[in-house]
Amino acid sequence: MLYVQLANGAVITEYSCPQDAADKPGYSEIAEDSPEAVAWKSSQNVASTISSAFASGCQIISTGTPAISGTYAIDTAAIADVMAECQFIAAFAEFSNLTSTMVWPIREGSVTFPSTAAAMSIFKAIAQYVTAWKQYAAGIIQTPPASPVTIP
Secondary structure (H helix, E strand, O other): OEEEEEEOOEEEEEEOOOOOOOOOOOEEEEOOOOHHHHHHHHHHHHHHHHHHHHHHOEEEEEOOOHHHOEEEOOOHHHHHHHHHHHHHHHHHOOOOOOOOOEEEEEOOEEEEEOOHHHHHHHHHHHHHHHHHHHHHHOOOOOOOOOOOEEEO
């Protein structure tokens, strides 16, 4: 038996023990194999998988420029940094540090992008990887994205 709160026929909260229905609008006890329970458990598994993937980062293997291969952070702050650098490169055709190369942090250490093209190939791979995870979370695609990601 699962102790849950339902809204529009879907589980929105799970409790560890029975609750007072008078205090919890939508409170219900449902069978563990009910469609609502199965959908809830599946959503929790997907959420856990996504959380783990984002914490692990995006491993990228560059066959054309092996020195920029590594595991890149994909948390909110890292994505904001990627977007800012992409916008700068798009606007000014150079790195924001105004040099011809850019040292970029990765999960363990750093890499040096030898050109804006190399950086943009990494940033594109990161964006595609994050988008694929978002589509997986939304049920648009049924298979989580593969890692590592290989780019030319």
